[in-house]
Amino acid sequence: EAGVAQSPRYKIIEKRQSVAFWCNPISGHATLYWYQQILGQGPKLLIQFQNNGVVDDSQLPKDRFSAERLKGVDSTLKIQPAKLEDSAVYLCASSLYGGESDTQYFGPGTRLTVL
């Protein structure tokens, strides 16, 4: 079974530029998550989708971050414009149904550096 796919793996941009990350979850997984992991910290949830609807985006900085889940499968996370403090690893995860004991499986992440 293929795991969660993410691209690109690395991205370097100047501040105020825009950037987009792509995620393809495990086949059949209804729930998709985007996390931000700043160096030295645990991941922090940015947004959670159930199929193509948003369940939780309370920690998403909506003035600059946006995300969508096309047809309930692939997802894109965008930052526009980027700030220096956005430098982090962006992790995508998916799970079967989003239940309490439901295990989240993570992709390899995209390491973003904002100069």
Next chain:
Amino acid sequence: AQKITQTQPGMFVQEKEAVTLDCTYDTSDQSYGLFWYKQPSSGEMIFLIYQGSYDEQNATEGRYSLNFQKARKSANLVISASQLGDSAMYFCAMRGFYNQGGKLIFGQGTELSVKP
């Protein structure tokens, strides 16, 4: 507030020995789940083990076991017979539904180094 605390920023263990990574949590949810993930230098988060708050027995998965003490709100990870490939960051995480909205909350992590 919902919170996970990992008090050991770094740990060393000799190969083939057992090691315990500490995790304490705080939640007002009655029903919740506890997870441990491993993050090697490659960056991917690898699921290790799960413990439900109503599970009476401690979870085990191969060389990993979870020492769950509900009254003390602790969920320590025990790795038996450490291997060089166990060197990585380890994160404890919790998920509750009624007060957390299903959000998975992570601790700060513990960096484990296995010495040959």
